[in-house]
Amino acid sequence: MLTKRIVPCLDIKNGRTVKGVNFVDLRDAGDPVVLAKQYADLGADELVFLDIAATLENRKTMHDMVLKVAEQVNIPFTVGGGISSIEDVDNLLHCGADKVSINSSAVKRPELINELSEKFGSQCVVVAIDAKEVDGEWLVHLAGGTIPTELNLFDWAKEVEQRGAGEILFTSMNHDGTKAGFANEALAKLSDLVNIPIIASGGAGTIQHFVDTFKDGKADAALAASVFHFGEIPILELKEELRIKGIPVRI
Amino acid sequence: MKLSIVNYGAGNIKSIQFAFQRLGYEAILTDNPEEIKTSDKVIFPGVGEASSAMIKLQQSGLDQLIPTLKQPVLGICLGMQLMCKHSEEGDTKGLGIFDVNVKRFSNEVKVPQMGWNTISNLKSDLFKGIKEKEHMYLVHSYYAEQCEESIATSDYELEYASALENGNFYGVQFHPEKSSKAGEQLLKNFIEL
Numbered sequence: 001m002l003t004k005r006i007v008p009c010l011d012i013k014n015g016r017t018v019k020g021v022n023f024v025d026l027r028d029a030g031d032p033v034v035l036a037k038q039y040a041d042l043g044a045d046e047l048v049f050l051d052i053a054a055t056l057e058n059r060k061t062m063h064d065m066v067l068k069v070a071e072q073v074n075i076p077f078t079v080g081g082g083i084s085s086i087e088d089v090d091n092l093l094h095c096g097a098d099k100v101s102i103n104s105s106a107v108k109r110p111e112l113i114n115e116l117s118e119k120f121g122s123q124c125v126v127v128a129i130d131a132k133e134v135d136g137e138w139l140v141h142l143a144g145g146t147i148p149t150e151l152n153l154f155d156w157a158k159e160v161e162q163r164g165a166g167e168i169l170f171t172s173m174n175h176d177g178t179k180a181g182f183a184n185e186a187l188a189k190l191s192d193l194v195n196i197p198i199i200a201s202g203g204a205g206t207i208q209h210f211v212d213t214f215k216d217g218k219a220d221a222a223l224a225a226s227v228f229h230f231g232e233i234p235i236l237e238l239k240e241e242l243r244i245k246g247i248p249v250r251i
Numbered sequence: 252m253k254l255s256i257v258n259y260g261a262g263n264i265k266s267i268q269f270a271f272q273r274l275g276y277e278a279i280l281t282d283n284p285e286e287i288k289t290s291d292k293v294i295f296p297g298v299g300e301a302s303s304a305m306i307k308l309q310q311s312g313l314d315q316l317i318p319t320l321k322q323p324v325l326g327i328c329l330g331m332q333l334m335c336k337h338s339e340e341g342d343t344k345g346l347g348i349f350d351v352n353v354k355r356f357s358n359e360v361k362v363p364q365m366g367w368n369t370i371s372n373l374k375s376d377l378f379k380g381i382k383e384k385e386h387m388y389l390v391h392s393y394y395a396e397q398c399e400e401s402i403a404t405s406d407y408e409l410e411y412a413s414a415l416e417n418g419n420f421y422g423v424q425f426h427p428e429k430s431s432k433a434g435e436q437l438l439k440n441f442i443e444l
Binding site: 072 | 263265266269270272273298299300358361362363364365366367368369386388390391392406407426428429430431432434435
C-alpha cells in the first residue's frame with residue numbers, strides 16, 4: 001500500500017540552513033547536508049530545500065549544495081526557489097535533484113509548466129501554491145505570500161494539473177506559522193478536484209494535526225519545518241502514532 | 252568490478268552513480284557499446300516519456316545491443332518498462348526482454364503514483380536480506396502487469412509486477428538509489444550477483 005509521506009522543509013540562504021534549526025547532537029546545524037542526512041536516518045520520506053534568497057549570485061552555491069545532498073542522501077528531495085526557466089531546472093536535475101518546485105514563475109508564465117513537464121517529465125515538476133482565504137475565497141498569492149493575485153486557488157490547481165504538474169504543494173497562508181492545524185477543508189476539496197498528489201503545508205503544531213490532514217484533508221504528504229527542526233515532533237514518534245490511527249506510513 | 256550505467260540522455264543518472272559511490276563502487280556513465288559489452292554489470296536507467304526514450308536508444312543503436320548482453324543487467328523505472336514487450340505510453344514497442352505489457356493506471360487512483368509503497372512476493376537473489384513488505388520509493392504512471400517473470404509485486408489500484416527477472420536481465424519499477432537502506436541493499440545484491 002502506498003504510504004503517506006512526511007516531508008521536512010529546509011529554508012536555505014547562501015548554502016546554509018536559515019535559523020530555526022535546533023537539533024540535538026548535530027555538529028553543524030547550519031549545514032543542510034548534515035541535516036538532510038540526519039532527517040533521512042530519522043525516517044523522513046522526502047525533503048524539500050527552499051532557496052529563500054534565490055539570486056543569480058548565489059545560484060552556484062545552491063548547485064554545490066544540491067550536488068552534495070545528492071551525493072550523500074538516500075531519499076528523494078525537491079529543490080525550490082527562484083526557478084524560472086528550463087535551464088534552471090536542467091542544472092538542478094543534473095546536480096541530482098529529484099524534483100523542482102516552481103511557484104511565482106508559473107503564475108507569471110503558466111506555459112513554463114508545460115515546457116518543464118514535456119522536457120523532463122511530470123514526475124519532477126512540483127507546482128507550489130501559496131493561497132489565502134479572503135472573504136470566503138481562496139486567492140493565490142505570490143512572493144512568499146506577500147502579493148495577492150486575482151487567481152482562485154481551485155481554478156489554478158486544475159490548470160496546473162492540465163498543464164502537466166506532477167504534484168501540488170499547497171501552503172495556506174492563513175494557517176502557516178499558527179501551529180493550529182492544516183487547512184483541511186481546502187485540502188480535501190483540492191484532492192477531490194485534481195488527480196495528482198497533494199502535499200499539505202502550513203499549520204503543523206501537533207501529531208493530531210498530521211492525523212487530521214491525512215484523514216480529513218485527504219493529503220498525500222504533509223510538509224512542516226519548525227516542529228521537526230526543534231524536535232517538537234520526533235518523526236518516528238509521529239509515524240508510530242499515525243500507524244496506530246490506521247494511516248499507512250513507512251517505519 | 253567494472254560497472255557501467257547506460258547513458259542515453261534519459262533522466263537523473265547522477266543519483267544512481269552516487270548511490271554506488273556510497274557503497275564503495277565507481278560506476279561509469281557511458282553510451283559506448285564496447286564499454287558496455289565489457290562491463291561486469293550494467294545499469295539501464297530511465298526517467299521521462301517512453302517513446303522519446305526509445306528513439307534515443309535507437310539513435311545510438313543501444314536498442315540492438317542491450318538484449319544481447321550476457322552479464323547481469325538491471326533496468327530501473329522507465330529502463331525496466333522499456334525492457335518489456337510494449338508500453339501504452341506513446342504506443343511504444345519495447346525491447347521484448349520481459350514477456351509483459353506496460354499499462355497506465357486508471358484515473359480511479361492519483362496518477363502518478365508517488366511515494367513509498369511495499370514490495371511483496373519477493374523471489375530472487377536480488378532481494379537477499381530484504382524483507383517482505385519492505386518499502387521502496389516509486390514515481391510512475393505506467394506499470395508492468397502481473398506475470399510469470401515477476402519477482403516482486405506491489406499494490407496500487409491493482410496488484411502489478413514491481414520487479415522482473417529473465418535470465419541475466421532484472422528490472423525494478425522502484426528507485427533503489429532513492430529507497431534508503433533497503434534500496435542500497437538491493438544495489439549491493441545486484442553487484443554481488
